[in-house]
Amino acid sequence: MDILKKSFKKSIWVFHLSAAACNNCDIEVLELLTPRYDIERFGMKLVGSPRHADALLVCGAISAHAKPRLLEVYRQTPKPCLVVLFGSCGCSSGIFRDSYSIVGPVDKILKEEDPDVKIVYIPGCPPKPEAMIEGIVMGLGAL
Amino acid sequence: MKRTIVPLGPYHPLLEEPEHFKLYVEGEKVMELDVEIGYNHRGIEKLSESKTWDQVPYLVERICGICSTSHPFAYCLAVEDLLGCKIPERAELIRVVIAELERIHSHLLWLGLAGHFIGYNTVWMWAWKYRETILEICEKLTGNRNHYAMFKPGGVRRDFNDEQIEYGLNRIEELVKPLTMLTNAILDDPVIHKRLKGVGVLSYEDAVLYSALGPTSRASGVPWDARWDEPLAGFKDLNWKIITQEDGDVFAKAVVRLLECFESISLIKQGLEKMTDGPIDARIKEVPPGEGCGRYEAPRGEVIHYVRSDGSNMPYRHKIRAPTFNNLPTFRVSCVGETIADVALITASIDPCYCCTERVGVVDECGNEKILREDDLIRLSIEKTEQIIKDLGKIPTLYSKEI
Ligand code: SF4
Numbered sequence: 001m002d003i004l005k006k007s008f009k010k011s012i013w014v015f016h017l018s019a020a021a022c023n024n025c026d027i028e029v030l031e032l033l034t035p036r037y038d039i040e041r042f043g044m045k046l047v048g049s050p051r052h053a054d055a056l057l058v059c060g061a062i063s064a065h066a067k068p069r070l071l072e073v074y075r076q077t078p079k080p081c082l083v084v085l086f087g088s089c090g091c092s093s094g095i096f097r098d099s100y101s102i103v104g105p106v107d108k109i110l111k112e113e114d115p116d117v118k119i120v121y122i123p124g125c126p127p128k129p130e131a132m133i134e135g136i137v138m139g140l141g142a143l
Numbered sequence: 144m145k146r147t148i149v150p151l152g153p154y155h156p157l158l159e160e161p162e163h164f165k166l167y168v169e170g171e172k173v174m175e176l177d178v179e180i181g182y183n184h185r186g187i188e189k190l191s192e193s194k195t196w197d198q199v200p201y202l203v204e205r206i207c208g209i210c211s212t213s214h215p216f217a218y219c220l221a222v223e224d225l226l227g228c229k230i231p232e233r234a235e236l237i238r239v240v241i242a243e244l245e246r247i248h249s250h251l252l253w254l255g256l257a258g259h260f261i262g263y264n265t266v267w268m269w270a271w272k273y274r275e276t277i278l279e280i281c282e283k284l285t286g287n288r289n290h291y292a293m294f295k296p297g298g299v300r301r302d303f304n305d306e307q308i309e310y311g312l313n314r315i316e317e318l319v320k321p322l323t324m325l326t327n328a329i330l331d332d333p334v335i336h337k338r339l340k341g342v343g344v345l346s347y348e349d350a351v352l353y354s355a356l357g358p359t360s361r362a363s364g365v366p367w368d369a370r371w372d373e374p375l376a377g378f379k380d381l382n383w384k385i386i387t388q389e390d391g392d393v394f395a396k397a398v399v400r401l402l403e404c405f406e407s408i409s410l411i412k413q414g415l416e417k418m419t420d421g422p423i424d425a426r427i428k429e430v431p432p433g434e435g436c437g438r439y440e441a442p443r444g445e446v447i448h449y450v451r452s453d454g455s456n457m458p459y460r461h462k463i464r465a466p467t468f469n470n471l472p473t474f475r476v477s478c479v480g481e482t483i484a485d486v487a488l489i490t491a492s493i494d495p496c497y498c499c500t501e502r503v504g505v506v507d508e509c510g511n512e513k514i515l516r517e518d519d520l521i522r523l524s525i526e527k528t529e530q531i532i533k534d535l536g537k538i539p540t541l542y543s544k545e546i
Contacts (some may be wrong), residue, residue, distance in 0.1 A: 020185050024208020024289045027252065034271040063185060095205055098193065099186040125290055126208065 009041025012082075012140065015053035017073055021060025025087040025126045027045065029057060037129045044136065050074075055082040055136070061093035062104035070106070071113055082118050082139055083110060088125045130137065173375045176233060191461040196222060196430055199458065200294045203448070206463070208289055209252065210343070212245040213441030215294035217448040220375075220437030222296035226427060233421040240311070240414040241285065241293050242439075243407040247318075249278040249442035250358075250400040250407075254329075257397060260488050261338050266329065273321055280314045283307060298424035308415050315411050322408075339394035343477040343489030346391055353473045356444025356466040358399045363391035363464035369440035375496035383415045393488055430454070441466055 018026045032039040033046065049055055050073045062070055064071075085106055088094035093104040103109070110117045120139030124131055184342055187206055191199050203214040216238060223230065251274040258266025278288045284293035293299050303311075345355065350363035360367050366385045370378045386402045388395035432454040438447050444466025444537050453459040478489050 021203040022208045022211075024205075024211065027208055028289075031271065031275075034275070036269055036272060036275045061185070095202055096185050096190065099190050101186045125205075126288070128288065 010049045011045065011138075012054040013045050013047045013052055014055045014057050014136075015047055015050045015060070015073070016057045016082075017050075017070065018059040019061075019066030020063035020096065020104075021087070021089055022119055025059035025089065028126045028129055028132065029059070029086070032129050032132060037133065039133060042133070042137070050076045051078065053077055055079065055084055056075065057084045057086055058090050058106050059086040061089045061096040061099075062106055062109060063101045064100075064103050067103050067109060070109065074113060074117075076109060080118065084118060084120045084122060084136055084139060086122050087127055088123055091121045091123050094125065144254055188461050188463060192458055194458075195456045196296055196427075196458065199461070200296075200417060201292060202292075203463070204290050204292065206465070209249045210245070210441045210443070210446070211290050211467075212242045212294070213439055213446050214448070216242055217437040217439040217441075217446045218450070218461075219294050219296045220439060221435045221448040221450045222427075222430065223435070225433045225435030226296075226430065226436055226449060228297065228425050228427065230298050230425050231422045233302075233418060234423045236414045236418050237303060237423065239293065239297045239377040239381070240303075240411050241281075241291055242286075243410045243414070244277055244281055246407045246442045247404045248281075250404050253400060254397065257393075257488065261335070262284070263335070266325075268414050268451075269321075269325055273318060273325065276314060276318050280311050281312050283314075296423070296430075297427040298422075300424075302423050303415075303418070308418065310414060312415050315415075319408060325470075326405075327463055329401065330398070336394065339397060339488075340390070340392055342393045342485050343481060344390065344392045345477045349473065349476045350391065353476070354469050355473050356469050357440065357442065358396055358403065359444065359470045359473060361385065361387045362395035362399045364389045367445070369438045369445040373438055375439070377414070377459075378410075381410055381417075383410050386529075431455070442471060443467060 009088050016026070016029050029046075031037060032044075034070070050056065051070075056074065056077055058070070060066075083106075085091050089096065090106055093102055096102050097104075107117075107121075110119070118139075120142075122132055122134055122135035187202065191202055194202055200215040200218060203218050204211045206214050251270045255267040255270035255274070258264065258270065281291065282288050283302065284303060285293050295299060343357065345353075345363045347364045349355075350360045350365045355363065355365070356367065364387055366387050367384045369375070371385055383406050386399050386406060388399050430452045432452055434449070434451040436447065436449045438445055440446075446466055447462075447464040449460075449462040450458045451460040474489065479484075481489060
């Protein structure tokens, strides 16, 4: 637990990954960077590589095509890491659940890969930016 | 010179259809380009066959987060075409208002990203700041920032009350001033001129040949607009015009989008002012066997929905054609002969939300692979802007490298 405390005490860096989302969640994530919400004041920062990230933001139901990529990104992220599932799609595959090309939900896939994975769910379609900020902060608090 | 292949993509988190580009380059110049689409496939058309007529709008709304009004709009038009029914006037105007709000926020989103690509992060932040105003109006009018769930075959789901109409009118008026300022700042900036003019030219002939749609074709002087060609209920009584430009380059596309925002503001104001009391729903009971087709001008171009009914409560077949599908192949003409630094910009110029291309790999003929990340692409683009600034000898006010 010590290492967890240490690694999440300061600013967290997040890597954003989207797979078979409707891209609205992704835009709301970018929205967080803009002057109105400005998550960088909390020290959160979007980074370009999972190897630099403390947390993964996953949007979207996972399509069969995207699953290997999701797992690869998860393996590349240094552990311990927090996985934040954005939107109804991320939490439960949402409206696309019954589709033939969807293999999600994400949490199931990740738990198969790593049973100890730490997951935060932020439902909503898309979640409001305030909800996103609160979700991440609460997730960190719970850890 | 040796020819190299640069694969671009396929993962592209901001896009409804992630796509994969292969650039064939000689040195810096792009000689040929191949586009592959079909990633991020969610089987929407098939899913739609398992939803009832009333549920489908929720599904098609989620095809794309930015065009989340255009798809239901086209779908509802298709069902109404099948039924041959007419919707009440108030519903028509509510549809116009929501659809035009969406157009403004989509164009501003594009503008911001385009600014980001050339290193003008101020433009990015400004455009997205004004976009927030639109999202707030949307939230007030419909209850959600995106995915409004306002449309249903035969009308709209929710009515506006007087307070909402007044709020909408006031807030949209507020937007005119900052937007004018932003437009003038962009159109006056010498570096933006140099950077965008003459880049990625799509000629009139090519635009017609490739059936380019939306602002992509209008920037090449082709006045195609589904709202106008097939006078859509609601739009035909309002006073507006199609914006076209002649040059077909990235600059012209930006100008078309910026000026369209003002047309949209005027349409929203007219729509809200003209609204008279009345029903908002034509109350469709049954959908008989038959087929219908709906066309609507989404922010990126015309979307077409086709539905066929066998008389049950679900569509028998639902076919969707999104505008990016037509606009993508235009890269074959507009990217060829340009430098790699411009490719990100040109591909962005048709607005496939080209923001987060995951990576670019440069493969030379011996099969050695060099991976360029999205950051590298943007870096190349920013470097080119800096070069122009250096040649010019002074730093423009809008320019800022820091995010
Ligand atoms: S949760 Fe909703 S907004 Fe987010 S990706 Fe899924 S459908 Fe789109």
